[in-house]
Amino acid sequence: MARIDVIGAGITGLWQAFTLAERGHHVRLLERSREPFADAASRLGGAMLAPYCEAEAAPAIVRDLGLHAMTIWQDKLDCVQQTGTLVVAQPRDRAELNRFAAQTEAHETVDSARVAELEPALEERFRTGLFYAHEAYVPPNSALAALLQGIRAAGAELHFGAERIEGYADFTIDCRGLAARDDLPGLRGVRGEMALVETSEITLHRPVRLLHPRFPLYVVPWGGDTYMIGATVLESDDRGPVTLRSGLDLLGLAYALHPAFGQARIVQLAADVRPAFSDNVPRIIFRGSRIYVNGMYRHGYLTAPALAAMTADYVEGRRPNSEIIVEDNG
Incomplete structure (x- = not known):
């Protein structure tokens, strides 16, 4: 099993840490704010799992990611409200x-x-x-708290008030949102x-x-x-x-x-x-042992579980075939 640091405890980072820890990896979740969710845009999200409605303005890949993610939400958490x-x-x-x-x-x-x-x-x-x-939503506070509880239950380490700690990691998954703008041109x-x-x-x-x-x-x-x-x-x-x-x-x-x-x-x-990003579609960008999961636009809750599954597959040696994956070896 890999040693993995996940940086950022918004909805994207939480799903990354939860998915990887559940699969048995050694996960450390690092968040710069001292209190959970205090600095995360996720705390203000509508948290609608609405792949069909979002397709009115979003590319088809967002709808497809959302449909996949919804099955994961329903399988893993009991706070999903499927009321349409x-x-x-x-x-x-x-x-x-x-x-x-x-x-x-x-x-x-x-x-x-x-x-x-x-x-x-x-x-x-x-x-x-x-x-x-067929659409649903989750109350954000309940969803964020349930994910955090699940991460703890899966044995991951949680470090609030820190974005970096000493120790060896095989992979670092960067979910810092706009804080990663210096590393990701175009964000x-x-x-x-x-x-x-x-x-x-x-x-x-x-x-x-x-x-x-x-x-x-x-x-x-x-x-x-x-x-x-x-x-x-x-x-x-x-x-x-x-x-x-x-x-x-x-x-x-x-x-x-x-x-x-x-x-x-x-x-x-x-x-x-x-x-x-310019097309409002999320990306998973692989740069050696550092993986950026970013560009969620207004689709964080909608797509985060599907992105986490793709990242976990990559860490485990599989190569997901998706247009949102970028291998940056430069």
Whole structure:
């Protein structure tokens, strides 16, 4: 079995460490923050396992990775909520719904009665929609905690407050996101902003996406009366607070989804930056004994288990055949 250091304890690094430790390798997980998840963009993710919906804008490889990853999520963790995804639009934005349907698959076109059956709170608010029954989501806090617990249970070492410690490793798997930009030319930052709200005035049972020509929105139930509202994708590496405009967009469109969100309490407005390459497709880059897993864009939760399986196969002497794998011997 190999000795492996995994650097970075966001969703990507956690799945790398979990997969390798479960396969019997000697794993050390190194994270620069002293508290778990304190500096990880993953803590703010919508955590939707939505390969079909994401195919509206992402290349086919992302959908395929997501489908593979979903089977791993379901096999390894019990926090997966397979409730499907509901996509709706206002009548004036029907063209957006038609476009979305044409660019995706594995959906059911639903009328107002079916929308009300799926989400009673949305009764009579939308005449039509799309339902992706095979999609799922995970509450991020539960998923991150479960992975960390699984890593410990598999016998890996955890080192918080450190990105490097002495000791021999056969491989180092670098999952530092934007912190690896000096090593990975072309890696850029994509800013995402979110609102976390609490309300007992409305109950949603699954992720709901509201299409809009300028600013599509998603709302994800995080358990209890808590909902994550998100969808901003900004070309920026600014990790500063949410801007006024983005806050207005997020909260205004949540109100458009249902006026009950007007009474919601804002628990958190937060932003962070996700790493991406020019095509928004992740890469596994092999440079001798150092392996970079990066460029997750907004697909970290969706694809991380599949990338971890590929990396583990490589470490064990198999060579996965995928367009996302780069062997850099320079």
